[in-house]
Amino acid sequence: MSNSTSSSTETITANLLRLAGYGLLLLALANFGEALLPPRFGQDPVWELSTLTKFSGSSPVPIIGMVLIFYGESTARSSFGKTLLKVLSWLSLLLGVIYIVMLLIGISAAIRINNDNNNQASSVATQQLAQFNTAKENLKNTDDSNLKKAAEFIERQSPNIKLNKENPAELRTQLAAEIAKNENELRTRLEDQKARAFRQLVKQSGKSYFEALVSAIVFICIWNQTKWTRSVVKKRKKKGAKSGAASLSDIASAPTLETEETNPETEE
Structure with a gap:
C-alpha cells in the first residue's frame, strides 16, 4: 500500500510540475510574440537591440518551463506526451540557435547604433562650431555691424558676461x-x-x-540531456529487431528437432 501511495503521489506531483511548465512555455511564447511583432530586422537597430534585451531578459521563463516538463523521466506518460517531449527536446535546440542568432544581430545593432550616435554628434558639432567660426570671421572684419553681431552671439552663449561695448579694441x-x-x-x-x-x-x-549566451548554452544542454526522449523509437526498433532475430533462430532450429525425432524410427 505504501509503495502504491508514494507512486501515486509522485505521479500527481510530476503532472502538476509539467502543467506549470506548459503554462510557463505559453507565457514565454506570448512574450516572444510581443517582442517580435511587428518585425523590423535590418531597418531599426534600436528595435533589434531592444528585442534582444526582451528575449534574453525573459529567458528564465522558458528554461524553467522546459525543466518542469521534462521532470520525472520514469513517471508514466501518455503516448502523446512522449511525442510532445521529443518535439520539445528539438525545440530547446532551436531556441538555443535562435538565441545565438539574436546575439549576432544584437552585436550588429550595437555597432550601427554607435555609428549613428557618432554621426549625429558630429552633425551637431559641425552646426554649432560653424556659428563660432562665423563669429571669428566677424571679429576679423573691422566693420562695427559685424562686431555687434559677434557680441550678440557671445551674449546668447554667456548671458552673464559683461562686455565693454564702448571700447571696440577691448571688446x-x-x-x-x-x-x-x-x-x-x-x-x-x-x-x-x-x-x-x-x-x-x-x-x-x-x-x-x-x-543571450548563457540562455543559448542552457537550451543546448537541455537538448543534449534529453536525448532519452528522442531515442524511444530507436529502442523499440532494436527490440523489434531482436525479437525478429529470435523468431528466425527458432525457425532455423525447428528442422533439426524433427530430424532428431525421426532418427529413432529409421533405426527401428
Missing part, C-alpha cells in the same frame, strides 16, 4: 577670448555626451549579450 579682445572659451567647452561637452552614450550602450548590450 574685440573680450569676444575673442569668450569665443575660444565657449568653443572649447562645446567640444568638451560633445565628447562627454558621446562617451556617455557609448558607455550606456556597452552596459545595455553587454548585459543582453551575456544573458
